Structure formats: C-alpha cells, structure tokens
Amino acid sequence: xxxxxxxxxxxxxxxxxxxxxxxxxxxxxxxxxxxxxxxxxxxxxxxxxxxxxxxxxxxxxxxxxxxxxxxxxxxxxxxx
Amino acid sequence: xxxxxxxxxxxxxxxxxxxxxxxxxxxxxxxxxxxxxxxxxxxxxxxxxxxxxxxxxxxxxxxxxxxxxxxxxxxxxxxxxxxxxxxxxxxxxxxxxxxxxxxxxxxxxxxxxxxxxxxxxxxxxxxxxxxxxxxxxxxxxxxxxxxxxxxxxxxxxxxxxxxxxxxxxxxxxxxxxxxxxxxxxxxxxxxxxxxxxxxxxxxxxxxxxxxxxxxxxxxxxxxxxxxxxxxxxxxxxxxxxxxxxxxxxxxxxxxxxxxxxxxxxxxxxxxxxxxxxxxxxxxxxxxxxxxxxxxxxxxxxxxxxxxxxxxxxxxxxxxxxxxxxxxxxxxxxxxxxxxxxxxxxxxxxxxxxxxxxxxxxxxxxxxxxxxxxxxxxxxxxxxxxxxxxxxxxxxxxxxxxxxxxxxxxxxxxxxxxxxxxxxxxxxxxxxxxxxxxxxxxxxxx
Numbered sequence: 001x002x003x004x005x006x007x008x009x010x011x012x013x014x015x016x017x018x019x020x021x022x023x024x025x026x027x028x029x030x031x032x033x034x035x036x037x038x039x040x041x042x043x044x045x046x047x048x049x050x051x052x053x054x055x056x057x058x059x060x061x062x063x064x065x066x067x068x069x070x071x072x073x074x075x076x077x078x079x080x
Numbered sequence: 081x082x083x084x085x086x087x088x089x090x091x092x093x094x095x096x097x098x099x100x101x102x103x104x105x106x107x108x109x110x111x112x113x114x115x116x117x118x119x120x121x122x123x124x125x126x127x128x129x130x131x132x133x134x135x136x137x138x139x140x141x142x143x144x145x146x147x148x149x150x151x152x153x154x155x156x157x158x159x160x161x162x163x164x165x166x167x168x169x170x171x172x173x174x175x176x177x178x179x180x181x182x183x184x185x186x187x188x189x190x191x192x193x194x195x196x197x198x199x200x201x202x203x204x205x206x207x208x209x210x211x212x213x214x215x216x217x218x219x220x221x222x223x224x225x226x227x228x229x230x231x232x233x234x235x236x237x238x239x240x241x242x243x244x245x246x247x248x249x250x251x252x253x254x255x256x257x258x259x260x261x262x263x264x265x266x267x268x269x270x271x272x273x274x275x276x277x278x279x280x281x282x283x284x285x286x287x288x289x290x291x292x293x294x295x296x297x298x299x300x301x302x303x304x305x306x307x308x309x310x311x312x313x314x315x316x317x318x319x320x321x322x323x324x325x326x327x328x329x330x331x332x333x334x335x336x337x338x339x340x341x342x343x344x345x346x347x348x349x350x351x352x353x354x355x356x357x358x359x360x361x362x363x364x365x366x367x368x369x370x371x372x373x374x375x376x377x378x379x380x381x382x383x384x385x386x387x388x389x390x391x392x393x394x395x396x397x398x399x400x401x402x403x404x405x406x407x408x409x410x411x412x413x414x415x416x417x418x419x420x421x422x423x424x425x426x427x428x429x430x431x432x433x434x435x436x437x438x439x440x441x442x443x444x445x446x447x448x449x450x451x452x453x454x455x456x457x458x459x460x461x462x463x464x465x466x467x468x469x470x471x472x473x474x475x476x477x478x479x480x481x482x483x484x485x486x487x488x489x490x491x492x493x494x495x496x497x498x499x500x501x502x503x504x505x506x507x508x509x510x511x512x513x514x515x516x517x518x519x520x521x522x523x524x525x
Contacts, residue, residue: 019358031321037446038324039355039375039402046403057399058392063320 001080006052006073013047014069027070054079087150088142088157088251092414093357093370095155097221098147099417099425100470106426107471108293108493110194114467115205115218116229116450117187119180120458123208124215126171129456133204136236138163139246142368143223144199154255155418157223157369160199168196168203175209180462183207183214184297190216191466192294213458216466221370226465226478227356228367230449235367237452249367256415266412273406277378283339283346284436284473285496293494295468298506300488302515307486310513318391324444325394327488328353328377329387331477332394334508335440336384338501346436349384351377354443355407373407387512430472441469441476448482467491 001009007027015022017040025034036044045056054076065075090098101112137143141160148158170190176182190205201220207213219229238244302310314326332349358371377397384390401407417425430437448463464487469476474493479486488509490502497505510516 036321038322038398038444041321042398042402045399049403057395063315066320 001077003073003077006076007069009051010048010069010073010076013051014044017043017047025069027073028068030068031066031072048076052076052080086159086161088145088159088369089255090147090155090157090418091256091370091411092417093372093411094222095418095425096414096429097370098155099422099429101220101222102422103426103429104468104471107287107291108295108468109291110192110294110468112221112468112470113191113195113218114221114226114229114465115187115191115216116233116463116465118215118217118455118463119183119461120213120215120455121211121461122458123210123213124206124456124458126169126206126208129171129204129206129215130166130169132240132456133169133236134166136239137167137202142251143167143202145201145223146198147222152255152257153419154257168200169206170204171206171208173208178209178212180214180299180301184299187214187216187466188295188297190218191297191468193218195220212461215455221467223368225356225370225372226354226443226445226467227358227449228369228371230445231367233455234450234452237450237455240456241452249365251368252366263412263416266409267416269404269406269409270413273376273404277350277376280348280378280380281346282348282350282378282436282439283344283381284439285475287472287474287493288495295491296494297466297492298490298502299464300490300506300509301462301464302486302488302513304484306513306515307481307484310486310515313514317387318395322395324353325391325398327444327477327479328394328442329390330509330512331440331442332379332390333384333387333512334505336381337508338497338505339381346439347381349377349379349381349439350437351379351440351442352438353377354441357407357411373411375401375407436472437470438473440473443476443478445478445480448480450482453483462487464489469493
C-alpha cells in the first residue's frame with residue numbers, strides 16, 4: 001500500500017466516523033480541526049486496527065504523529 | 081423520517097431516560113432534569129426575555145408534548161398542534177448577589193424545582209443583581225439531551241441575530257418494529273456484558289431513606305490558563321485527544337480516597353459514561369430527544385493507586401467498548417425494552433449488582449455547542465451544566481469547555497456525602513489536575 005493509498009483510506013474512514021463528506025477532508029488538515037472528541041478518536045484507532053492490523057492504543061504515538069492525516073499515514077506506513 | 085408532525089416515536093434510549101425519570105420522581109423531589117447556566121456580565125430584562133423566548137418557543141409544539149402509546153404499544157411523544165401556553169420564566173432580583181458563590185444556592189433551587197405538569201419540559205430562571213445575572217434554562221431530559229439543549233439555546237441566539245434557521249431541525253422517528261434478529265443479537269451482547277460487570281459488586285454511596293431529596297452542586301471552574309495546563313497534562317499523561325480517560329482517572333482516584341475512609345465491601349468502581357451517537361451534521365439537526373448511549377468502565381479497587389495504570393485501564397476499556405460496538409448494541413437492545421411499562425423497567429434496571437448500578441456517573445461534553453460569546457446583548461462569563469443524576473448512584477461529574485475554560489460540576493444527592501467529604505473530593509481533583517488547592521473554587525475571571 002502506498003502512502004497516498006493509506007491517506008485515502010484514512011480520509012474515507014474519518015469521514016464515515018465524523019459523518020461528513022470525504023471531500024471536506026484533505027491530508028494536510030490538522031487533526032484537531034476534524035471536530036472529533038476522545039471517543040471519535042478511539043473510533044479512528046479501532047478503524048486503523050481493523051484496516052491496517054495495527055493496534056495504536058497501546059503504542060507510543062505522540063501528538064506529533066497526529067498533527068495531520070498525512071503524518072498519521074506516514075506513521076502507519078512506517079509500522080506496516 | 082418523521083412519521084407525523086404530531087407523533088414522534090421514542091427510541092430505546094428515550095425509553096430508558098423515561099424510566100430513569102420515573103425512578104427519580106419516586107426517589108427524589110423531581111425528575112430526570114438538568115439545566116444550562118449562563119453567567120452574564122450584566123442584568124437581563126425579564127419582560128424582554130419572556131416575550132422573546134415565547135415567540136421563539138411557539139415554533140416548537142414538541143416542547144409541550146407528552147408520552148403516549150399507540151395501538152402497536154410503541155411509545156411516542158404526542159405533539160400538540162400548537163403551543164397553547166407560555167414558557168415559565170421566574171425572575172428574581174438579588175441586591176447582594178454578584179459572585180458565582182452567591183448565585184449557586186439560587187441555581188440549586190431552580191435545578192430542583194419540579195415542572196408544573198406532564199406537559200411542561202422547559203423553563204427559565206433569571207437571577208438578576210445590579211451588575212450581573214445568572215440565567216438557568218431548566219430542561220426535561222426526556223425531551224433534550226445535554227448537547228441538544230445547548231443547540232436549542234444556540235439556535236435561539238442565532239435566530240435573534242437573524243442567522244438561525246429552525247426549519248432544518250428534524251426528528252428521526254420510526255417505530256423500529258422490524259429487524260428483530262439484530263435487536264436480539266445486540267441484546268445478547270449487552271446481556272453478556274452486564275453479566276460480566278455483575279461478577280464484581282461495585283462500591284457505591286448509601287442512599288438515605290426518604291423521597292424529598294434534592295441535589296447539591298459544587299462547581300470547579302478554571303481560567304483559560306489553568307484549562308490549558310490541565311489539557312497539556314492530560315495530553316502528556318493520557319495521550320493526544322485523550323482527556324476523557326485522564327478526567328476519569330483523576331476523579332476515580334479522588335473517589336478512591338474517600339472510600340478508603342469508609343467501610344464498603346464492593347470490590348470495584350463501576351462508571352457509566354454518556355456518549356453521543358450523533359456525529360457531524362446530525363448533531364446540528366437532531367435537537368430533540370435522546371441520542372445517547374453509554375460506555376461502562378469497571379476498575380478493580382486494587383488498581384487505583386497508580387495513576388499511569390489507571391489511565392491505561394480507562395483507555396483500554398474505552399477501546400474495547402468501542403471495538404465491540406457496545407454503545408450501539410445498547411441503543412439497539414434498549415428498543416426491546418419499550419414494551420415494558422416504566423414502573424417495571426425501573427425495577428428491572430435495579431436487578432443486577434444488588435441494585436448498586438454504579439459508583440458515579442460521568443460525562444464530558446467537550447467544547448460547548450453554544451458558540452456565541454453573548455446572550456441577548458449580555459456578555460457570557462461562563463456556561464456550564466447542572467444535571468440531576470439518576471439515583472442510584474446519585475452522584476455524577478460533568479465537564480464542559482466554554483470559551484477555552486474548563487468547568488467540572490459535581491452533582492450529588494443531598495446527604496449522600498458530608499460537606500467535608502465533598503471538599504476532600506474537590507481538593508483531590510484539583511491536586512491531580514495540578515491546580516493549587518487554596519484558590520477560590522467559585523472565583524470568576
């Protein structure tokens with residue numbers, strides 16, 4: 001899976017969780033602007049586990065990894 | 081889908097909220113209500129407020145509805161053709177009242193005042209002093225959940241400014257009398273979870289006999305600098321966007337300290353946490369009725385000492401709850417309860433865990449959906465919620481952020497805890513938030 005494909009998959013998942021059109025999201029959009037709370041964030045982590053088989057809840061990911069969809073995609077790419 | 085403009089079918093969550101309302105009327109002085117409080121920097125004109133509120137509210141006959149059952153026994157909200165009475169507004173003038181500390185006893189009274197009858201679900205209480213005012217919008221949880229109430233107030237303010245449009249407000253109403261297999265499957269999952277939770281009896285505060293009990297409140301309000309420091313601490317100790325597990329861990333440790341001085345044979349803390357099932361545009365349109373479900377956290381008493389481990393427990397359980405789809409299963413399964421009369425459902429809810437339903441309730445509303453800095457021309461100093469908590473447990477913690485400032489409200493049944501215990505609880509929370517404990521807890525910016 002390429003980085004762009006990971007970004008695209010993430011945007012699809014996030015837009016479903018946030019119940020918004022995927023065209024509203026871009027890879028450079030800061031995570032805190034997605035309008036999600038702790039629970040929405042956990043839903044994204046569950047989506048990542050189911051899609052990429054990566055359990056991020058217990059990982060050492062930092063705020064920096066979640067700056068944008070792109071940085072998260074890069075973290076996932078490194079872990080795959 | 082709105083089946084009829086006069087008939088809105090209740091969801092399973094609505095029916096559970098209705099049964100909690102019934103239980104609370106049986107055990108306390110009033111029902112399952114809450115209020116949003118706006119602290120304003122100037123007094124408001126009561127007459128102007130009353131006429132403006134009534135002219136807005138007449139667009140929503142749903143505000144004067146009541147619960148009924150149709151021929152298929154499905155409960156619904158019977159909506160009148162039009163609003164035929166005014167929204168109650170109590171106005172009082174208080175010469176010596178200017179700080180939140182002096183307003184709080186008045187706000188406690190309004191939070192505990194009963195609605196006039198089964199058709200009243202919204203009222204306002206305005207407390208004016210010469211320099212400030214406090215406005216409480218008291219609402220029936222059967223009609224509005226906390227976010228819905230904030231949006232209602234927001235829509236009111238937007239309409240005043242010529243920006244709001246209540247035509248977009250929808251009711252997603254359906255009898256939901258199909259796909260029974262899905263509901264029973266969800267019911268099986270919920271049942272398994274409840275059996276698993278009931279293997280350990282939770283610690284809980286003993287309820288005193290008598291029914292004429294009111295709720296008391298403590299408000300911890302933080303400045304924007306304190307809020308920023310607390311959220312930074314939550315981020316470093318709990319992780320990015322993980323303030324809820326941090327708040328839960330802080331409160332649980334403070335509660336654990338209290339129980340250390342009490343004798344209770346419970347072996348865990350059981351905490352139901354409200355979660356909103358709406359997202360995105362749904363939240364803006366679905367103002368009325370309940371769109372919530374619950375996550376359940378169970379923390380063994382012997383796992384409460386270490387904050388890091390406690391946070392990790394909450395994060396893991398939050399993850400497991402979401403991964404297993406528990407909140408949505410609970411919402412689906414509760415549709416099956418609608419056939420049961422409220423009195424019976426109230427008894428059924430109390431069967432597991434010897435009636436000790438929970439240790440405390442918690443809800444983090446996050447950033448307030450009321451997004452204006454003012455209300456009817458007055459600047460808002462603060463906005464917070466004062467809910468009455470279902471009994472049992474009779475105690476709850478509610479957080480929200482308004483204008484970059486965090487509020488934490490402790491709501492508790494009178495005499496459930498002593499005043500010394502509540503103060504200890506408060507200090508325990510402040511200490512763990514890293515906020516100095518000698519500050520004036522009611523202070524305004």
